[in-house]
Every structure is written in structure tokens, then in C-alpha cells.
Amino acid sequence: MVTSIGIVGLGLIGGSLARRAAARGYEVLAWNHTPRPYEAARRDGIQCVETLEGLAQARPELLILCNPLKAMPSILARLAPAIDPEATTLSDVGSVKGMVREQVSQAGLSGCYVGAHPMAGNEHSGFEASDPALYDGALWAVTIDAETEYRRFLAVARFITNGLGNELIVLDDATHDRAAALISHMPHAVATAMINELCASPERNIAAALAAGSWRDMTRVALTDPNRTRAMIDEDRANVEVLLRNMAARLLAFANDLHCADDLHSTDDLQHDDGLHDDAEATIAEFFSAGQSFRDFKAQTAQGAQALRGVQAAQGAALVARTGSTENENQRQGDTLDIDPACWQSELLESAKQGERIARFLDDHRVAIRRQPII
């Protein structure tokens, strides 16, 4: 069981993590690129170290990189000669995983590395904005590859679940980065394109006057610092590129269908066009029904969350053992999963795809899971 944690970078994410770990009884050591937050951090029980090399040489069992991604190569280069990879497992909280693993590998540290990405954050930054509660209810993605040692995965995953009280899913880097592009990086680009479209319109002031909730919600993320958005997309650009091409194709196909259906509204006396018209109407119908499983999922998740709160309030969050009969019941029941050491990577990746989350380690090879509805 891990008892000592090293944190590189005491910003919003690293500071909140350090404070949460310290509050939960871990020995927490930290280094920051300036000593500015040290006085406040020490009051929270965090041992602040003067140099990055000194932090590595203190041999924490887990060393978690919470620095900005752009500082990653230089920090890894400084850590490489100082870290004891036998004693220390290296992790990070970066929002892209493939790029970080490549940088870790270039620094010769891939043998002791397990990636991680907590779904936590807000619009603030710096240790002064940090809060251990930032991680309340946060889901972590833990990223592994075929070379990842189970004992190192266990160190990171137990810390997240049993230590921090969070849930996690296990992913490979490519899956993580594609999923992040889909639900965050691509939407940021789409929102930016939408405000660009408005600004290019001669009627932009009228449009803005008529704008209501749909416009406000769909462009909110385009209002944040465009340099930050640009950096985020840049770090995951290959995945974003593919998704933007997909989205462009979807919008263009729908525009074509609207055009065909429109043409035929005005020329419905032309018998030979009816097939084209019917095709367009059918694909328009398909455009509006294709996402129904996501609508159902959202409705179920909302119900599930409500029910879960009710169950937890009434009975405490008791976890019941997985049996054949509960397999297809609902996500409110906790289940357990036995991890096979021979194929743990593929087993846990598949579990994530099935909407399961690891809630707690019961022993080294047995976890409590919580099931979400399936899309």
C-alpha cells in the first residue's frame, strides 16, 4: 500500500490533489516551479521540497506530474537521472495521454509509468484556488499499455479509489485521446466556428439580440481564453482533425438532404423526382433518430443518479456481490469483478467499454464496480 506521494506542480489540479491526499493521511511531498504557494501548502500538511531533483530523490512511492503539459519534456529530463524507478511509480494528470507517454518514453522512464487523467477542474487556476473537494465525485481515466506492470497500476489505482475516494476507468492512450477529442476538443472547435460564423454575418448584432439559451450554451466554451483552447486542440490534433472531417461530412449531408427535400416541395409535380425526395426525407428522419440511444442514456443516467442518491441516503453505499442474476439489472447495484493477472489489461479495457467503473479495491485482484447505463 502506497503511503507517500510526490506532487510536481501546486496549481489548481496539483494543489487540490496534494491537499486531498494530505487530508486523507498520506505523506505528501511537493515541488513547485516557484516557492510562492509553499507557506500555504505547509499549513495544509504538505512537505515542500526546494528542488525537483530533491523531490525525486526523496523516493516517494508515487510521483505525480501535475505541471502544465508544455513543461513536461524539460521536467522529465530533470527527473530522469534523479528518480529511482524501482522505488517510485511515475504518473501524471495530463489531459492527453499518448503525447505524455511518448515524452516519458523519450526520457527513458516508461518502465515505471502509469498515466492518469482526473475529470476535475474549473475556470480558476493556482494553489490559492485549490480545494480538496475539487475531486469530489471525479472520475479518473487510468491509462496503460501492454508493458504496464500490474503492481504499478495497482499502486496508482488503489490510491485513486481507496485513497482519494474516487472512481476510475482503465483505458489505452489512443482510446482516451479519441474520447477526449470527441467530447471536449472537437466541440471546442465547433463552438469557435459558430462564433466565427456569427461575427462574419452582416446581421451579427441582430442575431445576437435574438439569441437565447441554445446559442448561449453552445458557444459558452468559445468564450474562454482562445489560446488555451488552441493549445488543447493542438495537443490532440490528429484526433480532432478526424472528428472535424466527420462533423463537416454530417453537416454537409444534412444540408444536401434539406436541399433535395426543399426542391421537391416546390416541384412535387415532377414524378421522376419523387424517389430523390423520399430518400432525402428518409435520411432527414435518420439524422434526427440516430442519436436516440444517447437521449435514452441521458434520461436513464439522470434517473440513476436520482435513485443512487436515494439508495445511498437510505442504506449507505453498500456494495453487493456480483451474481449471474444481477448482471442485467440496473446500475444502482454495486458489483465485484475478479481481475485475471494473465489478461488484466484487456479485461479492464472491456469493462470500461461496458460502462463499468472501478469504485474500490477489495484486495489486490478484486474490485467493486459500479455500472452505468449503456449507449
Next chain:
Amino acid sequence: MVTSIGIVGLGLIGGSLARRAAARGYEVLAWNHTPRPYEAARRDGIQCVETLEGLAQARPELLILCNPLKAMPSILARLAPAIDPEATTLSDVGSVKGMVREQVSQAGLSGCYVGAHPMAGNEHSGFEASDPALYDGALWAVTIDAETEYRRFLAVARFITNGLGNELIVLDDATHDRAAALISHMPHAVATAMINELCASPERNIAAALAAGSWRDMTRVALTDPNRTRAMIDEDRANVEVLLRNMAARLLAFANDLHCADDLHSTDDLQHDDGLHDDAEATIAEFFSAGQSFRDFKAQTAQGAQALRGVQAAQGAALVARTGSTENENQRQGDTLDIDPACWQSELLESAKQGERIARFLDDHRVAIRRQPII
């Protein structure tokens, strides 16, 4: 001055409008396709009429169509022989204006018609959900064409401002429908395409697990009844088609720039590619800066709204006379505008494009306006 109002359709929008008008001292008559809401409506001082023809024959000074758009042709056909166009000005609250004017024209009623569209509503429906406060702070678009008689515009516009206490902008149908497509109908299609993209991904459950605020906000409108969204887009399809093509082109161009910049990251030893790379970097920078005037506008509007609340609280919403020196000051100051009877249409359209809103009629040819920041 208008004193009697006829309302066709006592749903959420029509019911709330009828109740607000009655509460503000108007004589309100109403007809609904079923008499179900009549008992409740009568308690709110609304005179309910048994037939649509009877409502028209009562000769209200304003007759406002608040029925669903799909019922418009049949309602107009029934009204045409019953209405007295000398006594009654016809209006509506439909969310598309070109289509309604065409239907009004086909019914032979264009001579007495002035279009209107209040920016009000919520996710509920029916008279039981109606609330006079639904119109609090609502902006109306009033739509006119070259044939619109000023006295009829005045009847509708005075009712909205001095009567209901709302602000308005004056638009032609095409401008209204293009603006509505830009800030509502096109975004609904984009949100739908985004959930379709998620559902088509083999990693949809993982993506949904990692989804946070940006995904939630950008897909919220895709969760509402897809048949309603489909009808809305269908009614404004020509404008939506153009905007979807524009958006597809923007996303594709950005994808191409990401691709070029990406290629060159990995082959930056090739001297002859540097120009292409620099071009891509420059257009990527342009992609993120093109919407800056909208970001500034939102920041100013937020400040303005905050300041306006402060000013109103401290001094009441006093409106000061327009002078040369206040022209470029800020939107918190109210101004007046003299309406020239010779060119009132173009004058009021231009005023809307400049971010001005009509707040109140001071006399038949003089209005108090409120200026918004300009994008």
C-alpha cells in the same frame, strides 16, 4: 391607442400573452381549438369566444395568432371572410416570419398584417404552464415589409412596448429568418450531429463517461424532442442549409490547417514545406481570433447588464435625451429617436443593426431607445 386584443390559441405563449395583456388593463378576447382552458382563462379576466369566426367578428383592434405554425393555413382560411381588415390589425408570434407572411398573403390578409416574434418561452406547454411573467424582459422582433402601413406597425409596436412593457427591434422577414437560423436552428442541427457522432463511435460509453460541462452544454438542445427540432428546421430550411454549408466549410478548412501544421511538425527538416506550414499556423491563429469581437461583446453585455441593474435600482430607469456627446457613450443611457414617416422602415431596420432597441413610444413618431454594445 389599442384597447382590445384578440388572441388565437391559449397555449404557453398565447396564454401568457393574454394574461399579461389582461393584467395590464386591455380588453382581451380569446379563442382556443378546444375550450379546455376557458374556465381558467375567464378567472384571469379573459373573454373566451366559442368560435374563431366569432373572435374575428368581435373586431378586436389587434388579433394575434398564437396557434402552432402548422395550423396557420387553415386558421387564416377561416379568418379571411370573418375579419374586418379596416378595424383589425393582424399579427402573430411565429418563430419564422417569411413563411407566415406568405400564408397571410395567400389568405388575402397581407394589407392588415404586421409580423411579430417574442423571444420568450420555456420547455413547457399549454395554458396551465402559462405565466404573464414569461414575457418579463422579453425582446420582440416586429417584422415589416415595404407595404406595411405605419398606423398598423404603431398599433402592434405600442402594444408591445407601452402596453406589455417589453422592448422590440424592427426587421424584415428575411433578416429575421436568417438571424434565427444562425442563433437557433443551425445550432440545433449541429448539436444533433454531435450526438450522432458520439453514437457512431465504438467508444461511445467511454466518451460519455469522460464528458463534462462542454459536452453537456453543447448537446443539451439535441436532447429535446427531435420531432420539434425537425419541424423548426424544416420551417427555415433554406437558411439552415446555407449556414450548415458555411459551418462544414469552416470545420473542413480548420481540419486541413491542423493537418498541414501537423505534417510539418514531423517533417520540419524539409525547407520547401515551411511556407505551407506557416500558412496553416497563420490560419489557425485566425480561426481562434476571428470571433474576438463576440467575446468582447459578451463581456460588455455582462458588464452592461450588471451596471443597468445598479442604475435602475439607484435612480429608476430614467431615460435621458439623445445628444451628440452621448452617441458613443455606453448602452446604459437611454436615448430617443425621431421616426421619419417618409423612410421609417429603413430607419428602424438600420437602428436594429446598430444594436438599438425600442423601449417605449413617447408619441406617435418619437421613441425611447436603449443601445446594446456592438459586435
